[in-house]
Amino acid sequence: MNGLAQSPMLPDLYTVQQVRRETDDxxxxxxxxxxxxxxxxxxxxxxxxxxxxxxxxVPISISGDPGSPETLVHTTRAVGAVTRAMRTMKxxxxxxxxxxxxxxxxxxxxxxxxxxxxxxGIGLAPLRxxxxxxxxxxxxxxxxxxxxxxxxxxxxxxxxxxxxxRARLDIEVYVTVDRATEGWHGNIGVVTKLIPRAPxxxxxxxxxxCGPEIMMRFTALELEKRGVDTDHIYLSxxxxxxxxxxxxxxxxxxxxxxxxxxxxxxxxxxxxxxSQREI
Amino acid sequence: MHxxxxxxAEHPFLKxxxxxxxxxxxxxxxxxxxxxxxxxxxxxxxxxHFYILRDGKVAVELFAPQKGAVAIxxxxxxxxxxxxxxxxxxxxxxxxxxxxxxxxxSLDARCMRTKCEDDHELGYELMKRFARIIEQRLDATxxxxxxxxxxxx
Ligand SMILES: Cc1cc2nc3c(=O)[nH]c(=O)nc-3n(C[C@H](O)[C@H](O)[C@H](O)COP(=O)(O)OP(=O)(O)OC[C@H]3O[C@@H](n4cnc5c(N)ncnc54)[C@H](O)[C@@H]3O)c2cc1C
Ligand code: FES
Numbered sequence: 001m002n003g004l005a006q007s008p009m010l011p012d013l014y015t016v017q018q019v020r021r022e023t024d025d026x027x028x029x030x031x032x033x034x035x036x037x038x039x040x041x042x043x044x045x046x047x048x049x050x051x052x053x054x055x056x057x058v059p060i061s062i063s064g065d066p067g068s069p070e071t072l073v074h075t076t077r078a079v080g081a082v083t084r085a086m087r088t089m090k091x092x093x094x095x096x097x098x099x100x101x102x103x104x105x106x107x108x109x110x111x112x113x114x115x116x117x118x119x120x121g122i123g124l125a126p127l128r129x130x131x132x133x134x135x136x137x138x139x140x141x142x143x144x145x146x147x148x149x150x151x152x153x154x155x156x157x158x159x160x161x162x163x164x165x166r167a168r169l170d171i172e173v174y175v176t177v178d179r180a181t182e183g184w185h186g187n188i189g190v191v192t193k194l195i196p197r198a199p200x201x202x203x204x205x206x207x208x209x210c211g212p213e214i215m216m217r218f219t220a221l222e223l224e225k226r227g228v229d230t231d232h233i234y235l236s237x238x239x240x241x242x243x244x245x246x247x248x249x250x251x252x253x254x255x256x257x258x259x260x261x262x263x264x265x266x267x268x269x270x271x272x273x274x275s276q277r278e279i
Numbered sequence: 280m281h282x283x284x285x286x287x288a289e290h291p292f293l294k295x296x297x298x299x300x301x302x303x304x305x306x307x308x309x310x311x312x313x314x315x316x317x318x319x320x321x322x323x324x325x326x327x328h329f330y331i332l333r334d335g336k337v338a339v340e341l342f343a344p345q346k347g348a349v350a351i352x353x354x355x356x357x358x359x360x361x362x363x364x365x366x367x368x369x370x371x372x373x374x375x376x377x378x379x380x381x382x383x384x385s386l387d388a389r390c391m392r393t394k395c396e397d398d399h400e401l402g403y404e405l406m407k408r409f410a411r412i413i414e415q416r417l418d419a420t421x422x423x424x425x426x427x428x429x430x431x432x
Contacts, residue, residue, distance in 0.1 A: 189353060214427050
């Protein structure tokens with residue numbers, strides 16, 4: 001893909017260039033582009049199918065900077081066979097990549113608006129490219145507010161970066177944890193608690209939410225309570241995928257294919273699906 | 280003379296309350312301040328106040344044997360702290376400790392209970408507002424118990 005005219009079902013091989021342990025169960029792989037290969041252009045919110053030889057393929061969002069397409073970055077939580085195998089990868093190992101797939105966050109539509117980014121757990125990874133874009137074009141947006149909820153202080157993803165964002169004077173960043181540990185003086189409680197008093201203008205805000213479905217559902221409800229229109233709320237759905245390109249039907253819900261119509265959806269278009277159990 | 284009425288009227292918890300009810304509340308209200316580390320209340324003590332937080336941060340803690348004080352929630356600007364004053368036997372169920380210098384308006388519980396008995400409209404209005412707070416906190420607790428970031432939900 002990405003410039004190479006080949007089947008979308010055929011992975012390109014990439015070499016692991018850097019491995020970063022983020023938290024206990026999350027890690028970031030930076031993949032290098034082979035000499036002569038086109039930069040890997042993608043939209044914030046898009047994902048790739050990552051293939052570990054002999055084990056399987058999984059959809060993982062791109063967590064790097066769309067402005068730096070010469071490196072391809074994914075941040076993953078190890079939960080099962082494929083992601084655990086990815087966690088054992090070392091510099092120099094090979095990984096198959098198909099993509100980028102899906103539609104991205106509404107970064108362009110949000111120009112001139114306040115932007116509210118709400119992330120839960122590993123959900124910060126698919127939103128990070130958006131944050132890079134918003135910050136790179138800071139003057140095109142109104143207020144930028146990031147709300148991030150995670151399990152414990154030790155689970156804070158991209159900790160140094162989050163701290164750097166918090167230190168900026170031109171954005172507001174609030175972090176909350178479900179369970180505090182010794183030495184934590186920040187907020188405790190679910191991320192929705194931060195919404196009623198977050199400093200954005202409800203009439204001109206575009207909200208982007210990513211996290212576990214239950215967290216996204218409650219967040220969207222809280223935003224509605226606060227007066228944000230449902231057509232200004234976007235979220236990223238995570239359902240099981242196989243092909244990633246709308247062929248196999250694995251991620252199909254009615255007429256909607258999460259892989260190609262999403263994973264980012266406008267809330268009013270997906271509201272019904274959020275309460276539907278995974279098939 | 281400055282009264283606390285404008286501050287109470289602007290607080291999210293009391294916004295939209297009738298003027299006459301606000302005036303009743305002011306009679307039970309006083310300004311308080313807690314330094315970082317100071318207890319606002321302790322588990323088991325009589326719940327003689329509730330607090331309209333203006334700024335700062337307060338952690339609600341539960342003391343668990345072998346674990347010590349476990350912070351389970353935090354409240355800050357715009358929040359209300361404490362509803363044990365409303366429900367017999369009017370004892371605090373948790374500790375609350377300021378973790379930042381915190382300014383609040385303290386409302387005297389006995390004074391409030393008497394006023395709510397005397398004026399049921401005020402009592403019902405406050406009860407509705409507290410019921411919403413209790414519902415939100417129950418929802419949040421259930422959600423926290425699910426450990427949503429840990430397992431696929
Ligand atoms: C569009 C899209 C983007 C995604 N982006 C990311 C990303 O950026 N980073 C990332 O870490 N993951 C992401 N995921 C989720 C990721 O694809 C799955 O975690 C992965 O497929 C699991 O594969 P596995 O073989 O390791 O585990 P499996 O063998 O499939 O599952 C093993 C066990 O883990 C559970 N499990 C599976 N997925 C998850 C999950 N997401 N959370 C908790 N438990 C789970 C299963 O229910 C099962 O019990 C994304 C998914 C989609 C659809
Ligand atoms: S994953 Fe095959 S149709 Fe979506």
